[in-house]
Amino acid sequence: MQEILQYLFSGLTNGAIYAVIALGFSILFNATELINFAHGEFVMLGALCLVTLWSGLHLPLPLALLLSAAAVGGVGFLFQRLAIHPVRKPDHIVLVIITVGASIFFRGLGMLLWGKDAFAVPSFTRKASVEVAGAVLTSQSLVIIGTVGVLALVLHFFFRRTLTGKAMEACAISRRAAWLTGIPAQGMVLLAFVLSAVIGGLGGLIIAPITMCSYDMGTVLGLKGFCAAMLGGLGSLWGAVLGGLLLGVLESLSVGLINSGLKDATAFLLLLMILYVRPSGLLGNRSVQRF
């Protein structure tokens, strides 16, 4: 029993990180129908910015967090303006390949700026771990799970209650129609990129203290986040959260109950099965074309 609880805690922590990354995928997909394969690199950039600003320059933590998130948002802005916006024939496949190229570029940039070594970041709080029935939940895990909850609520509010959020959703449904009603569609796309990058960076910020930060950390995280978004239903806010948590818990349980060597295999097999039964994901409601 104690073990199962520990697997759950570990799975929820990891899953919450996947959920944050999945949220970034979903928001961008919602506004542009684009899957950004460079999203994992935003996570890496967020974590490494924090390494520099907090551990390196010793800025106060809140300021370091804010500046890091802003920096990653800036990268997202430049990415959209310089790489996505000027594309003459914005075919879907072209844009997706551009994002793949961008991910390689960001990784190279990360390696040049921060070197090839990994960095460690101390925990945000000095509080000790919480123990529940013999299973340990670290303070940073609580920070991570809390962040996901708050982030999902804020985004929910943004999309349902604010004009900008609604305009963004309108663009997602039909960009031309939205443009005709006077919504600056281009601006909305740019905003979606920046928002998605900031959320990716945020993922990097909260994950930094529990793992090691290096220039190549983003790829695997991006992939896991993408799977989580698919599992929950691409474009669905709560789907991304659910998908992330489910993937994390599945991984952790498959380590505990089956074999750690099969961790990724088990989790992805289940994911395939779920998508086979529900091709649109758990909470997705779009019609999906089968190939």
Next chain:
Amino acid sequence: MSGIRRKPGVCGMVMAVILGFLVVSPGDAPAAEVYKVGGIFSITGPASFLGDPEKKSMEMAVEAINARGGVDGRMLEAVIYDSEADPTKAVNAVNKLIHKDGVIAIVGPSNTPPSLAVLTYAERAGIPLISCAAGIGITQPVKPWVFKTAQSDVLAVAAIYQDMQREGLRRIGILTVANAFGESGAQQLKAQAAQHGIEIALAESFGAQDTDMTAQLTKLRSQNPDALVCWGTNPGPAVVAKNARQMNLGMPLYQSHGVASPKFIELAGEAAEGLRLPAGKILVADLLSADDPQKAVLQDYIRSYAARYQQPASGFGGYAFDAVHLLAKALEGSGGDKQKIRQSLEQIRGHVGVSGVFNFSATEHNGLGAEAFVMVKIEKGKWALIP
């Protein structure tokens, strides 16, 4: 063949190129003034922590040898390629070194999979290759042209098990990284357990990029072992150490020589306290007793590396440093004849290097003994020698 029409002149061009190669073939070139030595290291990519110091150390060793007049009055020249830890790129690099650059010997690759991939090429071409990788499969069974300078996993496992025997630990759990380094470690840990009277209760693994190993540790703890062995290279083992500290694991944690660098203490922070691991002597060079034969060599290497690159030296660079010096020794009087170099390498005895004291023979192409490793533990963020 319909539809394909050869352009006229292609044949002629090919002929010209082939003739061109024949004219500049290395045999009769006036380049006999220098000895070209090839290097293949994972300078970038996931194993750059190995390849980067190896490249620097090779350059440093070549400079030092040239500064004292070269070998038999002839200078050495290093031709170094980056394999990015990729076996395919390493094979390309070996072919380039042999056929284009015309090197007389090759140092590297840095890790086991590329080393295993290239050794048949070196064998076929008849060119001495001194690998810097740990895998035991590189020199066992012995291949005439292949040598290596890195300590094998076999020796590291033996060092850990001997320490466990002293401490009275019998039942252990192992946690290895899911790549070639971890697989090889797991294999050796299992193979040598019985002869040291140790029982492996449970073997688990983790992905090199995983962010949390709490689940694996929980499962291992449920078996109530006396101790845990974690086998991997940075950053995974540092995460394991952190998780173990958070969970209050309450049992000794052993790490492998794969994390034997100051970087690990930096990454794991407080969680590194009390960890035990086998390490090359370079880590504790200043703590060694004065009669240790390696002490002078080690201190000299550490000093010159730090002076040349403004970075602390690591044991990894030592593999390439030793390889170049062994090669220089074997080159003496060979006149660049590869067969002679190979034979003199096999006859080197008692060469004091950074990684240990090398005693090569026709049946031993690694040449290191168990004393190449010492057991260390981490105390107050510093390495301490376990007697």
